[in-house]
Amino acid sequence: MSEKEFIIRKPDDWHLHLRDGEMLASVIQHSAANFERAIIMPNLVPPVVTTDDAIAYKDRINQVIPPGMSFQPLMTLYLTEATKTSDIKQGVDLGVVTALKLYPAGATTNSENGVKEFGNVYSILEFMAEVDIPLLIHGEVTDPEIDIFDREAVFIERVLDPLRKRIPELRIVMEHITTKDAVDYVIQGGPNIAATVTTHHLIINRNAYLAGGIRPHYYCLPVAKRETHRMALRSAVCSGNEKFFLGTDSAPHLDGAKENACGCAGIYTSVNTLSCLAHVFEDENALDKLEGFVSVHGPSFYKQK
Numbered sequence: 001m002s003e004k005e006f007i008i009r010k011p012d013d014w015h016l017h018l019r020d021g022e023m024l025a026s027v028i029q030h031s032a033a034n035f036e037r038a039i040i041m042p043n044l045v046p047p048v049v050t051t052d053d054a055i056a057y058k059d060r061i062n063q064v065i066p067p068g069m070s071f072q073p074l075m076t077l078y079l080t081e082a083t084k085t086s087d088i089k090q091g092v093d094l095g096v097v098t099a100l101k102l103y104p105a106g107a108t109t110n111s112e113n114g115v116k117e118f119g120n121v122y123s124i125l126e127f128m129a130e131v132d133i134p135l136l137i138h139g140e141v142t143d144p145e146i147d148i149f150d151r152e153a154v155f156i157e158r159v160l161d162p163l164r165k166r167i168p169e170l171r172i173v174m175e176h177i178t179t180k181d182a183v184d185y186v187i188q189g190g191p192n193i194a195a196t197v198t199t200h201h202l203i204i205n206r207n208a209y210l211a212g213g214i215r216p217h218y219y220c221l222p223v224a225k226r227e228t229h230r231m232a233l234r235s236a237v238c239s240g241n242e243k244f245f246l247g248t249d250s251a252p253h254l255d256g257a258k259e260n261a262c263g264c265a266g267i268y269t270s271v272n273t274l275s276c277l278a279h280v281f282e283d284e285n286a287l288d289k290l291e292g293f294v295s296v297h298g299p300s301f302y303k304q305k
């Protein structure tokens with residue numbers, strides 16, 4: 001096999017879990033080696049809900065970046081029904097807060113403090129639209145009557161679409177999309193909606209964790225869906241459409257928490273994400289679209305240089 005050299009601008013990761021303490025100190029090197037910036041998820045225990053929390057967490061991250069590596073953590077606040085618009089304003093004015101993250105309460109890891117009644121946060125979202133700060137959404141309903149494989153599609157219909165009709169100026173990133181429904185919704189949705197796509201959802205479908213034995217290291221949320229959805233994600237990112245950009249959702253858990261009768265959701269991918277993505281884009285004859293996906297479309301939606 002002939003060797004190929006491929007040079008791209010240093011990528012950014014628009015959705016990353018770094019955790020805290022010892023875990024943070026051990027995973028940071030993998031993101032810092034490969035990425036210039038990353039949007040840091042706020043679902044710590046307790047979550048990052050105020051600008052003061054974000055300042056303190058950012059300091060803890062900066063302290064463990066290995067010497068000589070350049071890496072900028074872009075901080076997010078965890079939206080709750082008690083979030084104060086004055087606090088958001090302070091975070092934005094100080095240049096500390098880049099976005100807010102909406103977790104429907106109970107949708108995923110450490111989301112208990114998330115939003116229960118979407119109507120209760122509409123005024124906060126209107127304020128965010130005014131100051132032009134993006135809302136990042138974990139787009140799954142938590143209604144136990146809705147099948148887990150349908151939760152993303154139902155979220156679009158029940159929550160996202162009404163929200164966007166009411167506040168069309170709000171810039172929204174639908175995080176880690178997993179379905180053709182989400183791809184189609186984002187494509188037809190005008191300039192204020194974009195989506196992150198993870199590396200793993202481009203590579204695995206639901207057979208990966210269910211067929212031939214349960215493989216907990218492929219379990220994440222939203223769960224990987226059937227093959228037709230994976231194909232839709234691959235064509236969206238390989239088409240070069242700038243509404244789609246990389247958010248790895250790299251989410252480390254200790255082995256004991258994954259290999260468990262009730263294992264945690266999350267796939268740790270920051271170690272080898274870029275080489276895996278190069279395979280995906282090469283398989284699709286779209287290597288020329290890789291740089292857009294990992295280095296260009298994200299900064300453009302976030303209005304960052």
Ligand code: DOR
Nearest residue numbers: 108109220221251265266
């Ligand atoms: O698989 C996931 N893991 N999905 C999420 O939404 C959260 C994440 C985590 O924090 O472990």
Ligand code: ZN
Nearest residue numbers: 015017041249
């Ligand atoms: Zn995540």
